[in-house]
Amino acid sequence: MSQIAIYGNFLDFTGLPALGDPADAAVRWRPDHWLLARDGRVVAVQADEPGDDWQKQRHPGRLILPGFVDTHVHSAQIDVLGAWGTALLDWLETHTFPAESRMADAAHAAMISNLFLDGLLASGTTTAMVFPTVHKVSVDALFTAAQARGMRLITGKVLMDRHAPDYLRDDVTGARADCEALIAQWHGRGRLAYAVTPRFAPTSTDAQLAMAGELMARHEGLYMQTHVAENTDEVAWVAQLFPQARSYLDVYRHFGLLGPRAMLAHGIWLDDADRQLLADSGAALSHCPSSNLFLGSGLFDWPAAQAAGTAVSMGCDVGGGTSLSMLRTLADGYKVQAMAGRRITAWALLHAATLGGANALGLAHEIGSFNAGTLADLVIWDLAADPVQQRRQAVARDLHDAIFAWLTLGDERHVVATVVAGELRYQRPATPFTA
Template sequence: MTRIALQGDLLDFTSAPSLDDTASPAVRYRPDHWLLIGDDGRISAVQAEPPPADWPRERHPGRLILPGFIDTHVHSAQVDVLGAYGTALLDWLEQHTFPAERRMADPAHAAQISALFLDGLLAAGTTAAMVFPTVHVASVDALFSAAQARGMRLIAGKVLMDRHAPAFLRDDVAQSERDNLDLIARWHGRDRLAYAVTPRFAPTSTDAQLAMAGALMSAAPGLYLQTHVAENTDEVRWVAELFPQARSYLDVYRHFGLLGPRAMLAHGIWLDADDRAMLAHHGASISHCPSSNLFLGSGLFDWAATRHAGAAVTLGTDVGGGTSLSMPRTLADAYQVQALSGRRITAWALLHAATRGAAQALHLGHEIGSLEPGLQADLVVWDRAANPVEARRQSVARDLHDAVFAWLTLGDERHVVSTRVAGVERHRRGLIATDSNDLC
C-alpha cells in the first residue's frame, strides 16, 4: 500500500522566481505541514492539521521535503569515467568516454550499469531524468527496463553517430532509423517513459543522419529531442567547418528540423543573442551543466542573457563530464559559474530550475515538479545538516533564504533521508529498493 502521510517543512514554487530576489513571492514554504500520498501514488492533500487516524504517518520534524530533482542532461554509461583526468572536451571523448560506451554493447553490462546509475540518481535525490545511453540498442532497453522497474519518469533514446567516432560506436542511417522506430514502438509512452531522438552532437552525424533525426520527430506524438550545442570553442569552430551553410552551431539543428518545444540542448555556453532568440522562438530549452563546464574548462554559461531572451534554463549533472549525480552539488557549481561572471543567483532560482522549471520545460508540469495535490508523489526528504558544523550554520541562519542557501551549497547525497517515486519509497539512507514490496 502506497498511502502514507509525511510531516516536515515543505518547500516548492508556485511560479518562476527572479534570479536575484531572495524574498521572492514565488517561494512556497509550509513548515510543519502534512503531505498525504494516496494509494494511487499521487499527492492527495497538503495540510497543517494531522491526517485522520487511519493514515500511516511518518514524521520528519525540521527536515525539508522537496519535489524530486529533475536532471535534464546526464549520460548513463559515463559513471565509469567519473573524475577522469586531464583533457578538454574532444580529447576527453576519445580517451575516456568512447571506450566506456563501447562496453554497453554487452546486454549484461548495460543492465548492470543502468541499475547502478538509476539507483545513484535516487540516492542523490533525483527522481526524473533525461538521459543519454549509447548507440547500442541494448543500452536503451536496459535503461528503460530499469527505470520502469523503479517507476521513474525517464526520457532517453539511442545515440546517433555515423561519423567522426570510433568504428565500434558508429551506426548508419538506415539501421539507426529502424532501431529508433523499433525502440519508439517498444518504449515511448509506456508507463512513465518517453523517447528522445538523440544525435550526440552535430559533428558526429552526417547531413543524412540529421535529416533522418528530423523526420523521426514526427514519427510519434510527444517525442523529445536531446543533443549538445556550443559547449567548447574548439567544438564550435569544428561545426563551422563541417556546416559552412549554417549561421551558427544552433542553426544546424534548426536547418534539420530539430528545434522545437520538446528540444533540450545541453550547455549552450557559446551562443550569441541571435541564437538565444532562436531558442526562444522555437520553444527549445537549455540544460546548463555547470559541474561539467568547470571540470572540462569549457566556459561560463550566461544564464541571465538566456532567460532574458525568453528561453528556459534547466540543470544537468552531465555525468561523467560532471563529477557527481548530486543535484545540490550541481546547483552549488551553477552559483559559482554565475559568480565568476559577476552575478549572484539565489537558491530559489537554482531550486526552481531543477524542479518546477525543469518539469515545465519538459511539458511535465501537470505530473511532477511541485507539491500539489493531484501530481505524482515524486519527492525527497532532506536533512538540513549532515554534521555539527552544518548544524551550527543552520542555527545562526538569518532568514529562510540564508538557511536554504547554506543547505544547498553544503549539501549532497549524504543529506538525503528518503526518496519516493510515485509514492513508493525507492531509497532510504542505507537501503535501495526496486520493488514496492521491498520496503515497509
C-alpha cells in the same frame, strides 16, 4: 488503495523566481505541514494532521522537496567520473568512447543502468533525461531499469555515424530501424518517453540529422536531446562542417530538431539570435555547471538566457560532471555565475532543478511541485550532516540563508529518503557504505 501522509517542512515554487531576489514571492514555504498522497498522487499539503486512515511518516525539522529533475546526464559515463583529461574533444576520445563501447554487452548494460539509476535516487533525483550509447541494448536496459523503479525517464539511442571510432559508429538505415523498434516498444509506456538523440552535430551526417528530424515529425510526443555550443573548439568545428548554417544551433533548426520537446545541453557559446531562436521554438537549455567547470568549457550566461525567454533547467552531465548529486551541481551553478560577476539565489537554482525542469520537459502537470494531482515524487533531506553544518543552520538569519547554506554545503549524504509516485525507492542506510 494506498494513502500516505508525510510530515515535514515543504518547499516548492509557484512560478519562475527572479535570479537575484532572496525574497521572491514564487517561493512556497510550508513548514510543519502534511503532504497527503493517495495511490501515488498528491491530494493536498495541509497544516492539519489527517485521520488514522492515513499511513503517517513524521520528519520534523527536515526539508522536503519535489524530486530533482536532471535534464542532461550520460548513464554509461559513470565509468569515467573524475577522469583526468584535457578539453571536451580530447576527453571524449580518451575516456568516454572506450567506456561507452562496453555497453554493447547486455549484461554490462543492465549492471550499469541499475547502478546509475540507484545512484540518481540516492542523490535525490527522481526524473532524468539520459544519454545511453549507440547500442540498442543500452536503451533497453535503461528503460527496463527505470520501469522497475517507477521513475519518469526520457532516453533514446545515441545517433553517431561519423567522426567517432569504428566501434561506436552506426549508419542511417540501421539507426532508423533501431529507433523505430525502441519507440514502438517503450515510448509512452508508463512513465517512459523516447528521445531522438543525435550526440552532437559533428558526429552525425546530414543524412542522419535529416532522419532524426523525420522521426520527430512522424511520431507524436517524442523528445529530442543533444549538445550545443559547449566548447569553442567544438563551435569552430561545427562552422567548418556546416558552412551553410548561421550558427551551431541553426544546424538543428535546419533539420527540424528544435521544438517544445527539445533539450540542448550547455549552450555556453550562443549569441542573442540563438537565444531568441530557442525561445521562439520552445526548446530549452540544460545548464551543466559542474561539467563546464571540470572541462574548462566556459561560463554560461544565465541572465541572457532568461531575458530572452529561454527555459533553463539543470543537468549534472556525468561524466563531464563529477557527481550524480544535483545538490552539488547547483552549488557549482552558483559558482559559475559568481565567476561571471553575478549572484543568483538558492531559489533560482532549486527552481531550475524542480519546477523549471518540469516546465522545460512539458511535465509540470506530473512533477516538479506539490500541486494537487502531481505524482508524489519527493525527497526528504537533512539540513545538516555534521556538527559544523548544524551550527551553521542554528545561526541562519532567515529562510534563504538556511537553504542557501544547505545547498552549498550539502551533498547526497543529506538525503534521508527518496519517494517515487508514493513508493519508497531509497532510504539512507544505517551504516555508511564500505567497499
